[in-house]
Amino acid sequence: MTAPTMPLRANDHHQANDIEETERAHLATVLGQVRAAVARSWALAARTEESHREAGAQLAASRLLYSMGRDKVIPSIFGKVHPKYQTPWVGALFIGAVALVLSLVLTMADLATLVNFGALASFIMLNFAVFWYFFIKEKKRYSFGNIVKYLICPWLGILILSYVFTGFDLLTYGVGVSWFVVGLIIAAVISKGFKEVPDAFKNLDV
Numbered sequence: 001m002t003a004p005t006m007p008l009r010a011n012d013h014h015q016a017n018d019i020e021e022t023e024r025a026h027l028a029t030v031l032g033q034v035r036a037a038v039a040r041s042w043a044l045a046a047r048t049e050e051s052h053r054e055a056g057a058q059l060a061a062s063r064l065l066y067s068m069g070r071d072k073v074i075p076s077i078f079g080k081v082h083p084k085y086q087t088p089w090v091g092a093l094f095i096g097a098v099a100l101v102l103s104l105v106l107t108m109a110d111l112a113t114l115v116n117f118g119a120l121a122s123f124i125m126l127n128f129a130v131f132w133y134f135f136i137k138e139k140k141r142y143s144f145g146n147i148v149k150y151l152i153c154p155w156l157g158i159l160i161l162s163y164v165f166t167g168f169d170l171l172t173y174g175v176g177v178s179w180f181v182v183g184l185i186i187a188a189v190i191s192k193g194f195k196e197v198p199d200a201f202k203n204l205d206v
Contacts, residue, residue: 058095065091072199074186110171117168117176124161127154 066088069078082089102111134140135150168176188194 058092058099061095062088062091065094073190113168113172114175117165117172118179120161120165121176121180124158124165127157127161130154131158 065074065078066081067079068074069076069080069091072079078088078091078094080090081087102114106114131150131154134146135154140146140150191197
């Protein structure tokens with residue numbers, strides 16, 4: 001009388017295994033979907049934060065162009081303010097156009113390298129300007145403090161920055177030097193061959 005129950009128990013065991021495997025597969029699918037959703041959320045958050053940084057950088061650059069245009073250090077059209085929104089719209093459009101073109105031909109790594117090139121070049125020139133103005137032109141070199149501030153520190157900064165400067169690739173050097181040459185040409189035109197000081201720099205207190 002008990003023999004027919006054995007296959008039923010075996011079938012029950014197989015059915016239980018099938019149900020367990022189905023539940024595991026379903027759980028794995030759900031976990032995979034959750035992980036994918038979390039990954040998409042993180043990617044969206046990162047992209048949103050990156051977009052905010054980029055927008056902030058573009059706004060800062062447009063305002064820098066505005067101040068330079070207002071002081072006629074660069075063409076005065078950049079010093080225009082929108083009559084309704086009171087924003088430097090010419091500079092904002094220019095920076096947006098440049099950013100769009102660069103994003104189409106360069107990667108984020110290339111853009112970051114170009115930014116670093118400009119920053120390092122500016123710091124090198126700043127250190128040299130401190131040395132030239134105070135130590136050479138103003139002759140502030142007759143005390144130990146002046147020697148440290150206007151000779152040792154600037155040249156130490158120049159040496160360190162120059163060493164870091166050697167780590168860029170050829171593309172960065174090409175674009176950076178080209179941009180620097182454009183700036184020199186604009187400066188030469190505005191200052192009439194570097195013979196006149198722009199009005200914005202005449203009354204600076206150093």
